Amino acid sequence: MFKTFPKGGIHPPENKLTADKPIVILPVPPQVTVPVSQHIGAPATPVVEKGAAVLAGQVIAEAKGFVSTNIHSPVSGKVSKIDTVVDTTGYKQTAVIIDVEGDEWVTTVDRSTALEKEITLTREEIIERCRQCGLVGMGGATFPTHIKLTVPAGKSCDMVIINGAECEPYLTSDHRLMLEKGAEVLTGATIIMKALGVERAVVGIEANKPDAISHLTELAREFRGITVQPLKVKYPQGGEKQLIKACTGREVPSGGLPIDVGVVVQNVGTAFAVYEAVQKNKPLVERVVTVTGKSVANPGNFLVRIGTPVTALIEAAGGMPDDTGKVVNGGPMMGKALAITDVPVTKGTSGILLFPAAASRRAEVLPCIRCGKCSSACAMGLEPWLISVLSEKGMWEKAEKEKITDCMECGACAYTCPAKRPLLDYIRLGKSTVIRLARERVTK
Amino acid sequence: MSSTVLLTIAMLSVLGLLAAVILYFVAQKFKVVEDPRIDLVNEALPGANCGGCGYAGCRAFAEALVKSTSFEGLNCPVGGADTMGKVALILDRQPVAVEPEVAVVRCNGTPDNAARTSYYDGAMSCRIAHSLYGGTTGCHYGCLGCGDCVSACKFDAMYMNPVTELPVILDDQCVACGACVKACPRSIIELRKRNKKDRKIYVSCVNKDKGGPARKACKVACIGCGKCVKVCPYDAITMENNLAFIDSYKCKLCRKCVPECPTLAILEIGFPVKEQKPAEAAEATTD
Structure with a gap:
């Protein structure tokens, strides 16, 4: 009943400390820093000037080229300056810095939390909406969603896989999203199915999230074509190719893409973002971030606006423990250590991990013994x-x-x-x- | 008994002769005609195979030299004028005078000057560190200190100074092959004209940030103020992307720019100690 991919894989300690912590909405910080490149592809071009008043949800940087997305203001306020800042990648890039005033949203955004199941938009409109709303893959790779939803000529797609594996230890943002916004995630999946013109979707969830599996299985009865596939716990199950192999048995050829075997994989977070964009016309301006670590006082899952400084997140989790030796952006396996903590949360920030100094240093490198x-x-x-x-x-x-x-x-x-x-x-x-x-x- | 011996000798001799005849004709058929001068030129070259000339090794360079009609763009930086003179003699051409050069590290981001903001724990390779993030200091242009240049140097002309965490170039050993220039992922090392007594005047910074951030990251960063450009009587200094650059071929070593620099980013090396300004002299000698 539990499936997995056959080749390789490891079992690191799970350490899902925040699995039972409900998502907490973090207050809007006094100032946000919004980098213009939060996705794979060409950076967006800022379209606001210094001193301009902006509303939450307003486009502040426009996509440049095909592989690129819009960047929206996550808050309302005044543009303080456009400057180069260090972002979570450790490099400097252009960012729009906004001083927050109130929380006024663009009027076209529906901010109600009522579930909207009826899909009124056509295929093309859905893809266009995803492009307009600046959606990117929320699993960490931040590949623009509208491109993934456009099936290239000559290729065909017959199923969607919603990635709820969350195989990285520590991270629980997708897990909480599935529990708390399950119906929205599945509606998002239905929208993705419509955009791709397919009849089938599989939600792959690892067995260490039994509550999410049973919750979504229950909900999926009301959605046509969606099934939940429980998976054995194994890292890197959340890798696209591994997930496809686990769920369908199909193998993506070397150098190929999932579309080569007729599959499109979208993260749970992306499905939720698609739901919000298509049904509520809400651009991608906030995301769930797990802040955790063994010595963190109050680890949790936080819904934060893009551009919130990581320091504010750490504060919300009870401050940085004294023994901290490394702060990682993302999961412990694939995440990247931050050079400084004064960096903004971006669309791809799934977690902030605080590791004690003793655990964060690398051990002495010895010669390879060819153990295999x-x-x-x-x-x-x-x-x-x-x-x-x-x-x-x-x-x-x-x-x-x-x-x-x-x-x-x-x-x-x-x-x-x-x-x-x-x-x-x-x-x-x-x-x-x-x-x-x-x-x-x-x-x- | 003796007949067996004789027969064997005769057999082998005939076989040997036959093989020799076949080999002779095969050698004639597949003969490779090579200019004998290539061997001569190859012998005249230093044989370090460093690639400083831009060719795969000394042999490849020798072939290129023999094939070429003039010495335009062809120079062995290791052997210098001596070697090129010998080559010119072999090829019966006029040698072209090429200025000797020396590699210079354009970063002074010691722990004292540029505060470390993080600790790099990955594989000791500048290329890897560079592909990961901005670096251990606030300066995203400066030396990463993993020593890729030192391992690239085939002439033992470089070492890492553990105190400054910067590479040091030994002018006497450096042959300006350019291996370190290629190894540096941040283009910090530059080949400059070699002056008398190895005197040097250069901007020891490659930070292209604006003045404020550059200064904040490193005390001795070039802040792009342009004072040196104004004072230079020979138009040797250019300002591009908030960074001053002194053209070593235009610079006449007048040293007018050195006291102008507010951040001491311009270094003067190898000059006699100035009597009137003891503080500045101390700066120059410690560097």
């Missing part, structure tokens, strides 16, 4: 020890032959390595270099 643990942990069937060493030595052609670009950077290899080798660091370097070289080859 990384190879058996790799869910993509790669040989991490080999591709990491090829990339360390700069042997890019060989690394390419060993399919380094298939790596999804889940970090299972580095997690299992008994020699504590920085496998993923080198694989990431190799992957980006191989992709760059391949691109140069094409342009030549």
Whole structure:
């Protein structure tokens, strides 16, 4: 009854400390910093000037190019300045900084919480609405949703998978969303099905969320074509390709996309955002963030406006513990350590983890003993020890032959390595270099 | 007994002769004609295979030299004028005078100057650190301190100074092959004209931020004020993206710009100690 993907995978301690903490709405901070690039693709161009009054839900930066999305003001107030700031990625980028005044919304946004099940928009209108409302994948990759909902010519799609696996330890934002906004998530799934013109949707949920499985199974009876698929607990089940394999048995070919096997995967958070955008005309200006850590006083799930400083989130969770050695944006496996905590929450921030100093330092690196643990942990069937060493030595052609670009950077290899080798660091370097070289080859 | 021995000798001799004849004709058929000068030029080159000339190694460079008609754009930075003179003699051409160069690290972000805001714990590689985030200081342009340049140097001309956490270039050893320039993901290292007594005047900063943020991140950052540009009598200094750059080929080492810089971002190295300004002199020698 519980399905999973066959190859590789690991079982890190779950540590879902906040699984029973209801979502708390965080008050609007006095100032928000909204980066213009919160998605994969071209950064948006700011369309407001310094001193301009903005309403919550108003477009403040417009999409530039196809792979890009609009950025909306998450608050009402005055644009204090447009400046370069460090964001959660650790790089500097342009951001619109807004001083909050009240909480006035654009009138077209329906802010009621009543469930709206009737879908009145057509396929094209749904996709256009997703584009207008600046929707991106909320699982962390932040790929613009409207592109995912547009099936490329020559490809066909026959089912949607809603990703409720949340295989990352610690994180519970999707879990809480499924419990508290289950009907909205399923309505969102129905909208996605309509946009893609498919009749079937599967919600994949790992077995460590039995309440979410039973709740959504109950609700799904009222939605045509939606079923809930319980999954065995295994990291990285939330990876698109692993989830597809687990739910359908189909295998995405090397270098291919889910659409190659007729599937589109959307995160639970994205489904909820689609619901809000299509049914309530509400742009993506807030999201659920899990703030947690073993020594955090008051860990929880918070609904915050985009642009809220991470420091405000940490305050809400009871302040930064004295023993903190590392603050991670995202999950413990794929998340990225923050260089400074004075960074804004963006569309892709699923969690803020505070690790004690003792647990956050990396151990001493020892030589590889060829034990093969990384190879058996790799869910993509790669040989991490080999591709990491090829990339360390700069042997890019060989690394390419060993399919380094298939790596999804889940970090299972580095997690299992008994020699504590920085496998993923080198694989990431190799992957980006191989992709760059391949691109140069094409342009030549 | 003896007949067996004789027969064996005769057999082997005939076989040997036959093979020799076949090999002779095969060698004639598949003969590769190579310019004998390539070998000569190759021998004259240093044989370090550093790639500083832009070719895959000394042999490839020798082939390029022999094939070329002039020395335009062809130079062995390791051997310098001596080697190129020898090559010119072999190829019977006029040698072209090329200015010797030296690599310079354009960052002074020591822990004292640029406060560390985070701790990097990943694999010790600048390229990886650079692909991850802005760096351990507020400056997103400066040295990451993982030493990719040092491991790229084939001439033992570089080492990491553990106190400043910056790479140091030994001018005597540096042959300006440019391997460190290529290894640095942030383009901090630059090849500059080698002056007499290894004297140097350069802007030791690559921060393109505006003055405020740059200064906040690092005490000795170039803030783009443009004072040096105004004072330079030789038009050697240009200002681009809030960053001053001194062209080493235009600079006459007059040192007028050095006292102008409010953040001491312009370094003067190798000059005799000035009597009248002891504080400044101390700055120059400690650097």
